[in-house]
Amino acid sequence: MSSRLPETLTTITLPKGFAAAGLHCGLKANGARDLGLLLADTPTRTAALFTQNTLTGAHIPVCRDHLVRSNGLVRAILVNSRNANCATGEQGIRDAISCCRELAQRIGCPTEQVLMVSTGPIGAPLPTQKIVQHLDQLLAKVSPANGMDFAHAIMTTDTYAKASTATFGDQANAARSTGFTKGSGMIHPNMATMLGFLTTDAQPGADLQTELRLLADQSFHRTTVDGDTSPNDSLFLLASGLSSESSTACQAPMLQVARDLARQLAADGEGASRLITIEVRGARTEAEATQVGRVIATSPLVKTAVAGRDPNWGRILSAAGRAGVAFLTDRARVWVGETEVFQHGVPHPEREAAASEHLRNCESVVLGIDLGVGSAEADIWTCDLTADYVQINADYRT
Amino acid sequence: MSSRLPETLTTITLPKGFAAAGLHCGLKANGARDLGLLLADTPTRTAALFTQNTLTGAHIPVCRDHLVRSNGLVRAILVNSRNANCATGEQGIRDAISCCRELAQRIGCPTEQVLMVSTGPIGAPLPTQKIVQHLDQLLAKVSPANGMDFAHAIMTTDTYAKASTATFGDQANAARSTGFTKGSGMIHPNMATMLGFLTTDAQPGADLQTELRLLADQSFHRTTVDGDTSPNDSLFLLASGLSSESSTACQAPMLQVARDLARQLAADGEGASRLITIEVRGARTEAEATQVGRVIATSPLVKTAVAGRDPNWGRILSAAGRAGVAFLTDRARVWVGETEVFQHGVPHPEREAAASEHLRNCESVVLGIDLGVGSAEADIWTCDLTADYVQINADYRT
Numbered sequence: 029m030s031s032r033l034p035e036t037l038t039t040i041t042l043p044k045g046f047a048a049a050g051l052h053c054g055l056k057a058n059g060a061r062d063l064g065l066l067l068a069d070t071p072t073r074t075a076a077l078f079t080q081n082t083l084t085g086a087h088i089p090v091c092r093d094h095l096v097r098s099n100g101l102v103r104a105i106l107v108n109s110r111n112a113n114c115a116t117g118e119q120g121i122r123d124a125i126s127c128c129r130e131l132a133q134r135i136g137c138p139t140e141q142v143l144m145v146s147t148g149p150i151g152a153p154l155p156t157q158k159i160v161q162h163l164d165q166l167l168a169k170v171s172p173a174n175g176m177d178f179a180h181a182i183m184t185t186d187t188y189a190k191a192s193t194a195t196f197g198d199q200a201n202a203a204r205s206t207g208f209t210k211g212s213g214m215i216h217p218n219m220a221t222m223l224g225f226l227t228t229d230a231q232p233g234a235d236l237q238t239e240l241r242l243l244a245d246q247s248f249h250r251t252t253v254d255g256d257t258s259p260n261d262s263l264f265l266l267a268s269g270l271s272s273e274s275s276t277a278c279q280a281p282m283l284q285v286a287r288d289l290a291r292q293l294a295a296d297g298e299g300a301s302r303l304i305t306i307e308v309r310g311a312r313t314e315a316e317a318t319q320v321g322r323v324i325a326t327s328p329l330v331k332t333a334v335a336g337r338d339p340n341w342g343r344i345l346s347a348a349g350r351a352g353v354a355f356l357t358d359r360a361r362v363w364v365g366e367t368e369v370f371q372h373g374v375p376h377p378e379r380e381a382a383a384s385e386h387l388r389n390c391e392s393v394v395l396g397i398d399l400g401v402g403s404a405e406a407d408i409w410t411c412d413l414t415a416d417y418v419q420i421n422a423d424y425r426t
Numbered sequence: 427m428s429s430r431l432p433e434t435l436t437t438i439t440l441p442k443g444f445a446a447a448g449l450h451c452g453l454k455a456n457g458a459r460d461l462g463l464l465l466a467d468t469p470t471r472t473a474a475l476f477t478q479n480t481l482t483g484a485h486i487p488v489c490r491d492h493l494v495r496s497n498g499l500v501r502a503i504l505v506n507s508r509n510a511n512c513a514t515g516e517q518g519i520r521d522a523i524s525c526c527r528e529l530a531q532r533i534g535c536p537t538e539q540v541l542m543v544s545t546g547p548i549g550a551p552l553p554t555q556k557i558v559q560h561l562d563q564l565l566a567k568v569s570p571a572n573g574m575d576f577a578h579a580i581m582t583t584d585t586y587a588k589a590s591t592a593t594f595g596d597q598a599n600a601a602r603s604t605g606f607t608k609g610s611g612m613i614h615p616n617m618a619t620m621l622g623f624l625t626t627d628a629q630p631g632a633d634l635q636t637e638l639r640l641l642a643d644q645s646f647h648r649t650t651v652d653g654d655t656s657p658n659d660s661l662f663l664l665a666s667g668l669s670s671e672s673s674t675a676c677q678a679p680m681l682q683v684a685r686d687l688a689r690q691l692a693a694d695g696e697g698a699s700r701l702i703t704i705e706v707r708g709a710r711t712e713a714e715a716t717q718v719g720r721v722i723a724t725s726p727l728v729k730t731a732v733a734g735r736d737p738n739w740g741r742i743l744s745a746a747g748r749a750g751v752a753f754l755t756d757r758a759r760v761w762v763g764e765t766e767v768f769q770h771g772v773p774h775p776e777r778e779a780a781a782s783e784h785l786r787n788c789e790s791v792v793l794g795i796d797l798g799v800g801s802a803e804a805d806i807w808t809c810d811l812t813a814d815y816v817q818i819n820a821d822y823r824t
Binding site for chain 2: 080081082083084114115116117149150151152258259328329332333335336338341342345346348349350354355356357358370372373374375377413414415417418419421422423
């Protein structure tokens with residue numbers, strides 16, 4: 029009986045060298061936090077991945093430009109929710125830069141050491157005045173203890189704030205990694221799938237950008253909610269190197285945090301009632317396992333079946349069958365929870381009651397397939413497709 | 427104010443050389459027709475396309491084998507609904523062949539001149555006895571006037587029977603093309619998307635198989651409901667050549683029928699309340715236009731927006747942006763109905779009321795995008811994604 033959602037965090041510890049804040053600056057109608065700040069004590073090595081969508085939010089070219097000009101050194105990331113600053117033309121670019129400049133002046137650093145990130149509905153001009161007017165107040169709130177304020181400030185349709193932390197090494201010198209993310213529609217791999225902010229005081233490796241890419245491949249790129257990528261998706265990794273522990277930035281604790289956040293994204297997919305882990309086994313290569321897992325994870329028929337608590341092995345097999353990966357149905361095995369419902373080319377209808385029970389009783393469910401052609405494997409995370417997803421997305425702007 | 431659904435047909439004319447029938451043989455619980463027959467007067471040239479899914483219904487290898495052994499000459503196609511005869515192992519193959527043999531004996535032709543096609547839920551053995559016991563009665567009902575009985579017999583979750591007919595040439599010698607199809611979930615291009623049966627008395631060209639493929643590329647392959655392909659998807663083209671009109675099988679009237687059927691499939695997608703035509707213009711190539719159209723047509727966010735009557739140009743642009751086709755957002759134009767809602771990189775919020783009205787008032791709606799990089803174009807058909815789609819597919823087996 030596993031739960032879909034993690035224990036709700038009330039506080040989270042940031043790694044050495046980082047502090048955070050979040051407040052309401054007037055963008056969200058309900059008065060919730062909508063402006064967040066991640067602050068580094070000194071210019072800090074930073075890697076970033078951005079959406080591959082042709083349509084991009086204004087913050088993306090600005091971030092790219094600032095990272096090049098600052099040689100990848102960042103003092104602050106300012107994030108607003110409830111406005112994506114996307115499809116806002118040249119004015120949007122100027123607005124993003126202007127927010128960076130205002131913050132840079134206040135903390136005493138070059139403009140290019142500040143990044144600006146926006147998320148929310150697209151097409152409306154960024155209300156820069158509301159943001160700039162709250163910068164002093166935001167800076168006054170900055171503290172290593174205020175990570176959860178930042179986590180709340182970046183939320184859009186998320187139902188809970190997403191943060192995760194892990195340590196590595198002995199207690200006194202332990203290196204810490206802490207991450208934040210937000211979803212919860214338009215979630216699909218192919219960089220990027222969301223906003224994600226990963227911080228660590230472990231030592232950055234020689235090529236932080238490659239480390240981040242490998243990290244994302246094992247975590248955020250294995251999560252999908254609806255196959256739609258957003259114009260604003262961005263993932264950042266900041267490494268202060270202040271821990272004396274010798275682990276590098278992207279070792280175990282960071283991967284654990286990133287995978288935890290990726291699962292949280294899927295679990296909190298719009299309208300979701302079930303976190304689904306697609307276990308693909310017996311593939312020729314990890315790439316083929318991932319491909320099959322993604323096709324199953326994006327199949328509306330598989331996802332509605334889980335919403336209906338129906339252990340529909342046929343839809344799983346059928347989705348796998350259109351993934352462009354060669355395998356023989358007769359050698360494949362399909363399981364739901366721990367119950368094998370299809371093997372040797374035929375189903376086991378007598379076992380479906382047990383499989384249904386798994387779907388009914390567990391909020392975190394497993395759909396598995398063994399392709400029977402090799403020994404490579406991959407897990408992919410997604411959620412069920414419910415009538416609530418349709419409702420949320422039919423009514424989002426109205 | 428255009429309607430999503432065509433006028434319901436009560437009769438349909440078959441081309442010279444064809445007759446049809448349909449009856450209830452005991453598969454559908456509600457007593458509706460579930461066994462159909464398409465009969466040709468003589469062995470008739472036939473081409474076929476089948477699903478590219480790795481998982482295939484038992485009828486597909488049997489059809490392939492029969493078409494090879496009969497040299498593409500077919501006397502009859504027997505179709506049952508409410509059972510896909512899929513994931514039924516070796517027994518499924520034997521069952522399909524046995525139905526063909528029983529029918530062949532009754533009409534006096536070699537077994538391989540009979541094809542068998544199944545559609546419905548997968549995994550249960552084909553109730554061959556119910557089918558065979560009704561063959562005599564089915565043959566007694568065969569008539570050129572009973573096409574709509576056949577159209578009803580092949581339905582699964584379709585809400586209406588889908589048929590279309592067109593003629594070519596002067597009235598006395600006109601060549602006729604008549605087609606039938608059924609959906610309505612698991613509808614996606616990439617051959618095949620459904621069951622489709624196209625008949626014509628026009629002259630078959632030298633390469634009927636290539637003609638059918640070209641025809642499908644312009645029609646059925648441009649329709650998508652949910653991106654899920656079925657293990658049983660099959661499309662047949664039978665050409666009797668009995669008309670004295672000199673047009674070939676796949677010219678204008680056949681294409682008109684095929685496109686009409688493809689639109690009907692989209693219009694009757696599970697849970698659909700709107701037929702959506704995605705107009706892609708200004709692409710470099712037709713292939714790129716089709717690719718962009720398909721990505722827009724399968725985007726859950728675009729489809730839920732239409733369900734919510736929201737002229738969400740951002741989701742259209744964003745879906746186009748992840749199609750892997752190069753274009754500049756700043757040069758793109760987006761329209762909803764006849765209202766341009768995005769151009770020169772920025773939206774026109776003041777025009778959205780008119781666009782909403784189009785979505786509210788018309789059952790057949792248009793979403794358009796001009797990529798601004800060429801002059802190629804394509805139309806793709808799909809439907810909105812409603813809470814009813816989720817309901818239907820969550821509850822289908824239970």
